[in-house]
Amino acid sequence: MKESSKTWCPAIELNQTDRDLILKAEIPGVDIKHLNISAEPNSIAISGVHDRHQSTVEQEVIPSELHYGQLDCSVPLPEAIQVNHVRAELIDGVLTITMPKVNIANPAKI
Structure with missing residues (x-):
C-alpha cells in the first residue's frame, strides 16, 4: 500500500472541566493550516494530510513508525458542545481543541 493512500488517526486524550x-491529539509534523476540524453537537472530527518531506540525500534504513498520508478521525463526545465556540491551537505537535459544554451551570450569585 502506498503511504499516501493510508488513513490514520492520532493518539487522542479527552478530558473535561x-x-x-x-x-488533545498528537500530530507532530502537521501544520494547523493543513487540518480541518469539524464540530457537531455530539462529536468532533479532525482531518488533514501529513506529507512526507524526505530530502534526496536521505535514505530510510529503519522502517518508519511515523504516520504519513490522510489523517481522519471522528470522536464521539460524552456531552453536547457549543459548536460555534470551539477553539483549536497547535503547539509543539499537540493539537488542543477546547469545546464549551452546552449545559454550563451558572455559579450562584451571593
Missing part, C-alpha cells in the same frame, strides 16, 4: 471538553 466544569465548563469545557478538552481534546
